[in-house]
Amino acid sequence: MRLDYYILFGLWLAAIPVGGYAFVHALTQRADAFTAADKLSKPAWLGITGASLLVLIIFQGGPRSSGGLFWLAALVAVLVYIVDVKPALVRVQGGGRGL
Amino acid sequence: MSDWSVLGTLVAVPALDRPDLLGAPVAAALKSLDPADAALVGVAEIDPALADTTEFCAAYGSPLSGSANCVVVAGRRGEDTRYAACLVLASTRADVNGLVRRRLNARKASFAPMDDAVARSGMEYGGICPIGLPEDWPVLVDAAVAAAPAVVIGSGVRHSKLALPGALAARLPGTEVVDGLAR
Numbered sequence: 096m097r098l099d100y101y102i103l104f105g106l107w108l109a110a111i112p113v114g115g116y117a118f119v120h121a122l123t124q125r126a127d128a129f130t131a132a133d134k135l136s137k138p139a140w141l142g143i144t145g146a147s148l149l150v151l152i153i154f155q156g157g158p159r160s161s162g163g164l165f166w167l168a169a170l171v172a173v174l175v176y177i178v179d180v181k182p183a184l185v186r187v188q189g190g191g192r193g194l
Numbered sequence: 195m196s197d198w199s200v201l202g203t204l205v206a207v208p209a210l211d212r213p214d215l216l217g218a219p220v221a222a223a224l225k226s227l228d229p230a231d232a233a234l235v236g237v238a239e240i241d242p243a244l245a246d247t248t249e250f251c252a253a254y255g256s257p258l259s260g261s262a263n264c265v266v267v268a269g270r271r272g273e274d275t276r277y278a279a280c281l282v283l284a285s286t287r288a289d290v291n292g293l294v295r296r297r298l299n300a301r302k303a304s305f306a307p308m309d310d311a312v313a314r315s316g317m318e319y320g321g322i323c324p325i326g327l328p329e330d331w332p333v334l335v336d337a338a339v340a341a342a343p344a345v346v347i348g349s350g351v352r353h354s355k356l357a358l359p360g361a362l363a364a365r366l367p368g369t370e371v372v373d374g375l376a377r
Contacts, residue, residue, distance in 0.1 A: 125305075126287065127263070127265065127287040127288060127290075127305075128305065129287075130287030130288065130289065130290070130377055131287070131288065131289070131290035131291055131303075131304075131305065132290075132291060133291050133292070136287075186302070186304060187290060187291065187303075187304045187305060188304060188305050188307070189268060189304040189305055189306060189307040189310070
């Protein structure tokens with residue numbers, strides 16, 4: 096059992112709720128906000144975050160990993176949503192600074 | 195006589211016959227229109243719980259592409275905030291950050307927060323109507339709305355909807371038809 100396995104396992108475990116959060120967040124946004132923010136459409140982001148969440152659940156990371164880093168790719172997609180798309184959605188709905 | 199069949203299973207009557215189904219600013223603006231134009235606007239009572247476009251269309255058999263959403267956009271440049279309304283078909287989305295932002299000459303454009311839109315327009319959320327908005331708000335009408343034979347729009351209140359020819363929506367006071375407003 097190597098340490099890096101446990102690091103990846105921990106990362107994977109933490110990624111699942113993050114993926115769930117991103118999907119639920121996308122689900123609760125108004126559809127025209129995505130267009131207004133110059134992002135992909137709401138169904139597209141629902142698909143991306145939903146598929147990522149599914150991949151995170153199916154392909155377990157860490158010591159019992161079936162190999163492959165699909166889940167890491169899914170985590171990246173989810174993080175793109177959280178750091179890029181979500182703030183843009185908040186801004187275009189009048190949230191954030193300057194109001 | 196206008197075609198109000200876009201309201202699906204609802205039966206419309208001339209809007210000015212039922213002022214109880216109109217928001218106060220909407221009724222006032224309709225009265226100030228040319229009576230021939232005002233006669234083209236029909237109103238029908240709906241369940242206020244079904245005022246949001248998708249639910250409205252599903253419940254009353256009205257096509258989604260026959261409804262126009264009126265979204266209030268706030269554009270900011272420094273301390274200055276300007277408002278505009280965008281009328282786009284419900285099957286499309288307004289390009290807020292592109293065309294609308296440039297038209298308002300703003301650095302940042304966003305949907306006006308619900309409280310703000312309601313307080314400034316004097317209309318109910320979910321029933322915002324392009325007729326009767328504050329005079330200094332440009333109403334940007336997507337070319338697809340202008341070309342539609344008839345569209346369903348809000349009435350200022352949640353318990354009714356208006357139907358009118360797209361061409362009339364496009365020549366109301368304060369409106370500008372914008373090509374490519376919606377995507």
